[in-house]
Amino acid sequence: MIDVLSGRRIYGIQLPIQAHSAYFVADWERTAGPDDLARVAQACDNNGYAYIGVCDHVALPESVANSMGTHWMDPISTLSWLAALTTRVALLTHVYVLPYRHPLVAAKQFSNLDYLSNGRAICGVGAGHVEAEFAHLGIDFHSRGKSMNASIPVLAQALENEFVSGFGARPRPMQSPRPPIWVAGSSASAISRAARLADGWLPQGPASQDMVDALNNERQSAGRTGPFVTGHITPFLHIGTPSFDVGEATITGSAQQIAERILESTPVGVNQLQVRFKAQSVTQYCEQLEAFGRDVAPLLTTI
Numbered sequence: 001m002i003d004v005l006s007g008r009r010i011y012g013i014q015l016p017i018q019a020h021s022a023y024f025v026a027d028w029e030r031t032a033g034p035d036d037l038a039r040v041a042q043a044c045d046n047n048g049y050a051y052i053g054v055c056d057h058v059a060l061p062e063s064v065a066n067s068m069g070t071h072w073m074d075p076i077s078t079l080s081w082l083a084a085l086t087t088r089v090a091l092l093t094h095v096y097v098l099p100y101r102h103p104l105v106a107a108k109q110f111s112n113l114d115y116l117s118n119g120r121a122i123c124g125v126g127a128g129h130v131e132a133e134f135a136h137l138g139i140d141f142h143s144r145g146k147s148m149n150a151s152i153p154v155l156a157q158a159l160e161n162e163f164v165s166g167f168g169a170r171p172r173p174m175q176s177p178r179p180p181i182w183v184a185g186s187s188a189s190a191i192s193r194a195a196r197l198a199d200g201w202l203p204q205g206p207a208s209q210d211m212v213d214a215l216n217n218e219r220q221s222a223g224r225t226g227p228f229v230t231g232h233i234t235p236f237l238h239i240g241t242p243s244f245d246v247g248e249a250t251i252t253g254s255a256q257q258i259a260e261r262i263l264e265s266t267p268v269g270v271n272q273l274q275v276r277f278k279a280q281s282v283t284q285y286c287e288q289l290e291a292f293g294r295d296v297a298p299l300l301t302t303i
Helices: 027-031 034-046 062-068 075-083 103-116 131-136 141-160 188-197 209-221 255-264 282-299
Strands: 010-014 051-054 090-093 121-126 181-184 200-202 229-239 251-253 272-277
Touching: 010 282, 034 051, 034 075, 034 282, 051 075, 075 090, 075 103, 103 121, 103 141, 121 141, 121 200, 131 141, 141 181, 141 188, 181 188, 188 200, 188 209, 229 255, 229 282, 251 255, 255 282, 272 282
Parallel strands: 010 051, 010 272, 051 090, 090 121, 121 181, 181 200, 200 229, 229 251, 229 272
Antiparallel strands: none
16 A cells, blocks of 8 residues: 655645646646646656646536636546556545545546556545535535545445455455545544544645644544554745746745745644645746755655
């Protein structure tokens, strides 16, 4: 199973281009295509990134189209395509809305992704948040937390075993005993769910020390020990001196300056950083990926 070695910290990204939400999409992404997406994934593959992530929406209402957009690539098919174009980087759904699917359907998809990628799938799952999307799919929005709690153990069981309740499914995942399950969300219920049921936690935005402490306390109360992946999302980054307006919240400067700023805001206990970059083109984005992997990451990967 993909994990983080003790005393180490990994880093990865949620891919640009695959989602066009006005909350985070850059202008250059709006005209980028599959070749550009592949180029970014391959840059991650070649520069030590632990994972690439793809998020999930099925169909969004017109009422949120101006803010969230409607361009959201399917996570499983996109990651399967990228699996054929990469060799090392893990393939994370960040996140797959589990209440939209039967857990055995989810297990089939993740098993197949893990099989095709030679053991690189990470099952990032979340409860979802767009109530109108749930209604459009005929799924009860208000029971999504209960659905997550019931579905995650079934998903784990089906990923670990060929036969569940007398029904079998192949191909089997390459990872043993199964691909990891990372639960997303920063609410108290999501943190509790991750602590009790998952192998890792993906915060919705930056993590706080209070969140990490609550996660660890819940794991201790549940008697859960052993490896666990605790995430944090950094501010936007730009290595070097930018030639364009990157916004006041973006961290810029030398590798040492950027590493120090990231560590200042990283809670104790975090062993997985999701980084994000400001750029004006796919070429510049890939240059930022390379510079971070070469110059900044070595200053962050030892805890």
